[in-house]
Amino acid sequence: MNSKKRIIITISILILLLVLGFAIWWYLYEEKIEISLKKDLQVPYKSTVTNLSFIDYIKNGTIITKEKNIDTTKLGKKKITISFKNKYGRKEKKSFEITVIDITPPEIEYQEILTTVEGNEIDLLKDVTAIDDVDQEIEILVEGTYDFQKADTYPLSYVAKDQSGNEMRKEFTLIVEKKPAVQSKSNNQKPDSTFTTSKGFSGYTKNGVTYIDGILIANKTYSLPSNYGNGLTQDTINAFDEMKKGARNAGLNIEIISGFRSYDKQNTIYNNYVAKDGKVAADRYSARPGHSEHQTGMAVDINSLYTSFENTNEGKWLSANSYQYGFILRYPKDGEDITGYMYEPWHFRYVGKDLATKLYNNGAWITLEEYFGITSQYE
Numbered sequence: 619m620n621s622k623k624r625i626i627i628t629i630s631i632l633i634l635l636l637v638l639g640f641a642i643w644w645y646l647y648e649e650k651i652e653i654s655l656k657k658d659l660q661v662p663y664k665s666t667v668t669n670l671s672f673i674d675y676i677k678n679g680t681i682i683t684k685e686k687n688i689d690t691t692k693l694g695k696k697k698i699t700i701s702f703k704n705k706y707g708r709k710e711k712k713s714f715e716i717t718v719i720d721i722t723p724p725e726i727e728y729q730e731i732l733t734t735v736e737g738n739e740i741d742l743l744k745d746v747t748a749i750d751d752v753d754q755e756i757e758i759l760v761e762g763t764y765d766f767q768k769a770d771t772y773p774l775s776y777v778a779k780d781q782s783g784n785e786m787r788k789e790f791t792l793i794v795e796k797k798p799a800v801q802s803k804s805n806n807q808k809p810d811s812t813f814t815t816s817k818g819f820s821g822y823t824k825n826g827v828t829y830i831d832g833i834l835i836a837n838k839t840y841s842l843p844s845n846y847g848n849g850l851t852q853d854t855i856n857a858f859d860e861m862k863k864g865a866r867n868a869g870l871n872i873e874i875i876s877g878f879r880s881y882d883k884q885n886t887i888y889n890n891y892v893a894k895d896g897k898v899a900a901d902r903y904s905a906r907p908g909h910s911e912h913q914t915g916m917a918v919d920i921n922s923l924y925t926s927f928e929n930t931n932e933g934k935w936l937s938a939n940s941y942q943y944g945f946i947l948r949y950p951k952d953g954e955d956i957t958g959y960m961y962e963p964w965h966f967r968y969v970g971k972d973l974a975t976k977l978y979n980n981g982a983w984i985t986l987e988e989y990f991g992i993t994s995q996y997e
């Protein structure tokens with residue numbers, strides 16, 4: 619082998635090594651970067667998300683793009699581009715589209731109960747508004763059937779939908795009341811009269827207010843005019859204060875939780891109960907306006923509105939001692955057929971000590987209706 623040949627071989631080997639080296643480097647440099655995106659490329663309106671939060675995983679590479687929040691205050695598609703490189707420095711880019719979507723339904727502000735009278739149409743949408751985070755104008759529809767010409771309680775719904783199809787639904791009740799009789803203002807006020815009850819007591823009605831043997835009567839038969847009453851009577855307040863002292867001496871505490879209630883207040887309470895439980899059920903425990911004993915200013919609800927009150931020390935004490943202060947347990951147990959109301963161990967009526975003692979009847983309470991010989995029934 620001569621030197622010329624040796625040089626050629628050496629150069630050839632060098633070139634071969636160079637080519638091989640370059641091939642290896644090229645192979646590594648070109649190493650594929652594997653990047654995978656998350657499945658869900660939808661983001662809620664006004665939510666906080668970053669450009670990198672959509673990447674599920676990356677293999678054989680690192681991300682170059684800086685993490686930053688995406689503007690999600692506009693609905694629709696958005697293009698995101700992310701750059702990354704492999705460990706040999708080769709850069710790549712990946713672009714994809716995300717969608718900002720509205721997933722929040724509108725809020726509805728509304729009244730749960732609307733009341734009107736037969737034949738008097740009211741705008742069910744008058745005081746209703748829908749507020750949406752995206753859309754300015756939201757249409758509200760009323761769902762359900764109703765008839766302004768027919769007295770009834772109608773369960774209805776407000777439905778508001780935004781332009782992305784998110785729906786909000788709120789139930790409300792439309793009460794169409796019976797058209798009051800001609801004497802509506804005075805709620806079937808009884809005409810002036812004098813009469814004798816089946817038990818021989820003399821009574822009279824004057825200006826819609828009925829007294830029997832000097833005792834003001836308010837029950838389902840006898841009503842009060844809508845303008846009657848303006849608070850608990852002084853006699854009732856004084857008697858209750860005495861009774862409170864008596865209870866305190868026995869180590870007990872009694873408080874009035876509901877005293878005088880006006881006609882209008884009772885109207886609201888009664889209609890709410892009707893909307894909730896229906897008229898038949900409501901009539902068992904709530905008086906129609908004008909018929910509530912609370913409008914007399916001589917009735918008080920004490921401590922609780924639960925039947926379990928009868929088992930408390932206060933409940934027992936009142937049942938056994940209220941008569942000494944002039945109060946009667948007005949709606950005793952098993953008296954519903956007579957008084958028209960379910961047992962109310964918390965409801966006491968001031969009638970004065972003499973009558974209260976008679977009605978106490980050594981613990982076997984007699985109702986006002988039985989004692990006087992009168993009814994308690996709506997006409």
Ligand SMILES: [Zn+2]
Nearest residue numbers: 917918919965
């Ligand atoms: Zn009461």
